[in-house]
Amino acid sequence: MLKDPKDPEGLRKLTVALDYLTLAKQADKLVPRHLESWEYSDKPDPATEVSDKTVGPWLDRAKAGVERVPYAFLNQRYAFQVTRILFFHKRPQACIDYFQSHRPLLQGGSIGWRAMGYCAGALFQLKHYAESNYLYSLIYDRCPELKLSAYWSFHPQEEADWNRSLALAATPREKQVLWQLMGLHDDALRAMQAIYALDPRSDLLTILLSRETNMIEVTTNLTGWSKSSEGRDRMKALATFVDRVVRARDTREPYAWTLVSGHLHAMQGDAATAQTLLDTTAVLAPGRRDVAAEVRLERILAQVMALQDPRSMTASLADELLWLLEDTRKHKERERSDNLLAVIRSRLNHQFTELGDPYMALIVDEDAGTSLEFKEKTARSSAKLQRLLDLLDRRAKTPVERFAAACFPYSRNDLIEAMGMDQLYRGRPEKAAPLFARIPTATLPGDPFIIHIKDCHDCDHEAAQARKYAKAQFVDRVLELETRARKGNSAADYFTLGNAFYNISYFGNARRMYMGNYHSLDSDPRVMSTRKAQDYYLLAMGHSKDPEFRAKCAFMAAKCEQADMIRTTKDPWDRVFIPTTYFTELATTFSHTRYFQEVLHECGYFQQFLDNR
Amino acid sequence: MAIWLCSGCSREGIEPVRGIYYWRTTFQLSAFESESLKQLRFRKLYLRVADVARDRATSQIAPRAKLELLQPLPSGVEVIPVFYLKNEVFETVPGDPGLAGHLRHLLAGLEKQGAFKAREVQIDCDWTERTRDRYFHLCRDLGQVLHERGTKLSATIRLHQVKFREVTGTPPVDRGMLMFYNMGSVTQAEYRNSIYDQANASRYLERLEGYPLPLDAAVPIYSWVVHFRYGRVVELIEKWPEAQLTSQPGLERLAPGQYRCTASQYLHGRYLMQGDRLAVEAIDPATQLQIARTLRSVLKPRGPLTLSLFDLDERNPTLHAHSDIETIFDRFPAAGSGPLAHEVDLGLRDG
Numbered sequence: 001m002l003k004d005p006k007d008p009e010g011l012r013k014l015t016v017a018l019d020y021l022t023l024a025k026q027a028d029k030l031v032p033r034h035l036e037s038w039e040y041s042d043k044p045d046p047a048t049e050v051s052d053k054t055v056g057p058w059l060d061r062a063k064a065g066v067e068r069v070p071y072a073f074l075n076q077r078y079a080f081q082v083t084r085i086l087f088f089h090k091r092p093q094a095c096i097d098y099f100q101s102h103r104p105l106l107q108g109g110s111i112g113w114r115a116m117g118y119c120a121g122a123l124f125q126l127k128h129y130a131e132s133n134y135l136y137s138l139i140y141d142r143c144p145e146l147k148l149s150a151y152w153s154f155h156p157q158e159e160a161d162w163n164r165s166l167a168l169a170a171t172p173r174e175k176q177v178l179w180q181l182m183g184l185h186d187d188a189l190r191a192m193q194a195i196y197a198l199d200p201r202s203d204l205l206t207i208l209l210s211r212e213t214n215m216i217e218v219t220t221n222l223t224g225w226s227k228s229s230e231g232r233d234r235m236k237a238l239a240t241f242v243d244r245v246v247r248a249r250d251t252r253e254p255y256a257w258t259l260v261s262g263h264l265h266a267m268q269g270d271a272a273t274a275q276t277l278l279d280t281t282a283v284l285a286p287g288r289r290d291v292a293a294e295v296r297l298e299r300i301l302a303q304v305m306a307l308q309d310p311r312s313m314t315a316s317l318a319d320e321l322l323w324l325l326e327d328t329r330k331h332k333e334r335e336r337s338d339n340l341l342a343v344i345r346s347r348l349n350h351q352f353t354e355l356g357d358p359y360m361a362l363i364v365d366e367d368a369g370t371s372l373e374f375k376e377k378t379a380r381s382s383a384k385l386q387r388l389l390d391l392l393d394r395r396a397k398t399p400v401e402r403f404a405a406a407c408f409p410y411s412r413n414d415l416i417e418a419m420g421m422d423q424l425y426r427g428r429p430e431k432a433a434p435l436f437a438r439i440p441t442a443t444l445p446g447d448p449f450i451i452h453i454k455d456c457h458d459c460d461h462e463a464a465q466a467r468k469y470a471k472a473q474f475v476d477r478v479l480e481l482e483t484r485a486r487k488g489n490s491a492a493d494y495f496t497l498g499n500a501f502y503n504i505s506y507f508g509n510a511r512r513m514y515m516g517n518y519h520s521l522d523s524d525p526r527v528m529s530t531r532k533a534q535d536y537y538l539l540a541m542g543h544s545k546d547p548e549f550r551a552k553c554a555f556m557a558a559k560c561e562q563a564d565m566i567r568t569t570k571d572p573w574d575r576v577f578i579p580t581t582y583f584t585e586l587a588t589t590f591s592h593t594r595y596f597q598e599v600l601h602e603c604g605y606f607q608q609f610l611d612n613r
Numbered sequence: 614m615a616i617w618l619c620s621g622c623s624r625e626g627i628e629p630v631r632g633i634y635y636w637r638t639t640f641q642l643s644a645f646e647s648e649s650l651k652q653l654r655f656r657k658l659y660l661r662v663a664d665v666a667r668d669r670a671t672s673q674i675a676p677r678a679k680l681e682l683l684q685p686l687p688s689g690v691e692v693i694p695v696f697y698l699k700n701e702v703f704e705t706v707p708g709d710p711g712l713a714g715h716l717r718h719l720l721a722g723l724e725k726q727g728a729f730k731a732r733e734v735q736i737d738c739d740w741t742e743r744t745r746d747r748y749f750h751l752c753r754d755l756g757q758v759l760h761e762r763g764t765k766l767s768a769t770i771r772l773h774q775v776k777f778r779e780v781t782g783t784p785p786v787d788r789g790m791l792m793f794y795n796m797g798s799v800t801q802a803e804y805r806n807s808i809y810d811q812a813n814a815s816r817y818l819e820r821l822e823g824y825p826l827p828l829d830a831a832v833p834i835y836s837w838v839v840h841f842r843y844g845r846v847v848e849l850i851e852k853w854p855e856a857q858l859t860s861q862p863g864l865e866r867l868a869p870g871q872y873r874c875t876a877s878q879y880l881h882g883r884y885l886m887q888g889d890r891l892a893v894e895a896i897d898p899a900t901q902l903q904i905a906r907t908l909r910s911v912l913k914p915r916g917p918l919t920l921s922l923f924d925l926d927e928r929n930p931t932l933h934a935h936s937d938i939e940t941i942f943d944r945f946p947a948a949g950s951g952p953l954a955h956e957v958d959l960g961l962r963d964g
Binding site: 035036037038039040041042155156157158159161162185186187190219231233234571 | 662663668671673675676677679682715718719720721722723725726779843845877878879880881882884886888
């Protein structure tokens with residue numbers, strides 16, 4: 001087109017199009033940035049205001065474009081630009097006037113609706129809420145690109161302007177749209193009742209039905225954990241209306257209403273009525289697989305809500321719940337089933353708690369939410385862990401036990417690992433070893449048998465290791481050392497054991513020892529204590545005559561002492577802990593050793609200790 | 614060593630300096646508000662200048678709703694500009710190392726337009742343990758910048774920051790303004806006043822002694838309406854005087870300050886559903902007396918003390934009860950026994 005001089009029309013079109021684009025790009029800059037500047041003055045903020053001088057010429061150009069450019073397509077766009085510039089230049093009345101006087105020109109296409117949007121915004125600024133909200137409702141209904149924006153802009157202030165908006169509606173449809181907007185924002189039931197009265201077959205009803213049901217679900221206590229009866233009244237109000245509509249059978253999608261009615265009855269524990277309504281729903285929506293899927297979920301809900309004692313769960317219900325569990329695991333995107341499953345598990349958890357069975361409550365609970373306290377208790381008790389294991393292992397399970405076992409997110413190995421950890425931290429490695437032997441165990445990241453003056457776990461983890469230890473192997477080695485040390489009274493072995501027990505405490509490099517799949521023993525006092533390590537260091541010290549070695553033992557004992565000080569202080573942050581007992585020993589007995597010098601060189605606390613003596 | 618002579622001190626105690634907050638986005642006093650300023654002899658006007666917030670889209674820190682002066686600032690009162698810094702400013706990175714400079718610039722602009730010079734600037738920020746270090750950094754920067762021009766810096770201190778001061782720390786500023794309100798949780802079941810509640814107050818106040826900053830106090834005179842639906846709080850509605858509710862059709866008065874909605878309706882931009890409850894929480898004269906007494910039992914000022922009201926707005930019914938307000942400003946007992954007519958104090962930052 002550009003290159004063809006024989007097409008003057010094409011060339012002219014191109015020229016005027018480029019003219020318009022230039023204006024459009026510039027007009028964009030006339031919209032102020034939304035961030036205020038750090039300038040304080042009575043002059044307009046250059047960041048949020050644009051001066052008359054700047055805007056004037058562009059406004060004139062836009063107006064000229066409306067009048068003079070001989071293409072209706074561009075006239076409309078120029079008129080849009082005028083409207084927009086006036087809006088952003090804070091001249092709302094001029095914006096409104098211009099829009100009204102050029103309304104026929106501006107009609108059509110999203111550009112027309114955008115212009116209307118500015119007019120609506122200007123009306124709102126001038127507090128003409130009725131007209132403003134009315135225009136927003138038109139945009140909401142007829143311009144998909146701006147639907148969401150119009151939704152958020154809609155905001156009646158008083159009943160008076162709300163009623164006036166309704167009066168402005170030119171058709172019944174326009175009235176219904178206003179009601180839908182209002183219903184989605186503020187009061188879905190009132191809106192449904194109004195729309196239903198205007199036209200029972202309106203397609204604007206079902207989303208409101210869904211909305212109100214969701215609002216009720218959020219406030220209704222389905223699991224039993226909350227004592228409040230919040231949603232009940234709201235549910236009753238909706239149920240009354242829905243039942244009326246169900247009986248009348250005059251809506252566009254009757255199945256939706258029977259489905260919701262069934263849902264409400266299910267939530268209230270009336271399984272019989274719910275099932276009947278669900279049967280009707282299936283009949284009313286033949287061939288609808290989505291409806292059939294929903295109905296299946298509803299039937300599950302109805303049965304669970306009617307179940308007073310979980311122990312009397314039927315085999316068929318358990319089967320359905322197992323299906324639900326499987327389905328949810330396979331299809332993570334199915335939020336509805338996921339929610340339903342979560343509610344059911346929480347409800348069963350509550351029921352078992354009330355029945356005084358914390359084990360079943362824990363097993364069925366999702367992610368140990370309300371049963372966290374009990375879970376912690378089990379992690380510290382091999383007996384309790386064994387009971388859990390027995391429950392899961394039992395051959396002849398009741399229906400609810402079958403479902404619960406499938407829910408439980410931990411494996412047998414996880415529980416056995418927990419038992420091993422429990423025994424080890426009780427100081428019974430000989431009991432821990434056979435347990436760890438039965439299962440694959442995690443590898444400890446560093447060498448748990450070495451120690452330094454300054455602890456650096458990351459360094460230990462990154463250092464090259466000739467041999468890595470899995471938890472099972474660690475325990476085996478500890479047992480080896482213990483046996484050997486006792487026989488030979490070997491100071492070196494005692495020292496190594498001291499290292500081992502220091503490292504599996506909170507303070508050491510082998511913390512992974514107490515982090516299990518089932519549970520981690522964080523802040524368990526047994527994990528926080530370095531008593532056993534200290535005992536071994538002192539034993540080592542007592543069995544050696546080498547002053548360098550003994551100095552080392554003394555320092556390591558000091559580390560344990562410091563760890564203990566930290567453990568027993570309420571708010572240990574930002575404090576300095578000086579282990580005086582063993583620092584004293586180090587200073588008085590071993591000041592002549594090379595190790596003493598090493599410690600002096602590396603340990604600031606020790607220097608501080610000496611300075612304060 | 615700093616020695617001060619306090620003209621308001623006497624054997625009977627310290628008369629507080631009267632202050633009041635102004636917290637709207639445009640500065641325009643109604644006739645009543647102007648009158649109240651004069652009649653109640655306020656000497657300090659704490660003026661919100663701007664909010665400082667973090668823009669969600671760009672993560673940039675920028676001022677918001679800068680105060681628009683629609684009339685000259687009142688003469689005869691000391692204007693203390695207040696910057697409200699939202700905690701989000703300090704919550705994430707990037708920070709703004711130039712923030713103190715920006716605030717000083719804003720201050721200069723305000724002073725120019727308002728034709729005054731600020732002797733004190735206040736920052737209001739509900740900082741937490743997480744934002745503490747960055748906020749304190751700003752306090753130091755701003756303090757430095759202000760001290761260079763002979764201006765002091767104060768910061769608001771909320772009750773929870775007194776109680777947990779080891780965790781939240783004490784801001785490095787010259788003075789603190791103890792905000793003596795918003796103590797209770799808002800629940801329908803308890804029907805307690807969440808603006809000021811005596812039982813709640815005492816729990817926080819036992820930690821007040823030995824607070825490392827000299828403190829002034831801010832006291833509430835505002836009210837709000839708590840909007841309940843099915844027992845849950847929907848929202849807090851500010852500046853709705855009870856008078857508006859008593860005459861509103863579709864609202865049934867159940868008890869003083871308690872209303873029920875009998876007809877669903879839009880009201881002043883909010884939506885009330887049938888069955889919703891409205892609870893007006895205000896500071897009645899009895900509570901005011903309680904506040905005044907409690908303040909006097911926990912605050913033992915060693916120097917001049919400013920007592921400030923929140924806030925200057927004719928929609929606050931309490932502002933209309935001038936005699937009640939006078940009781941708030943009764944004398945404070947001075948710290949220490951064996952009072953002297955003039956006290957010598959050591960190393961104190963003067964007020």
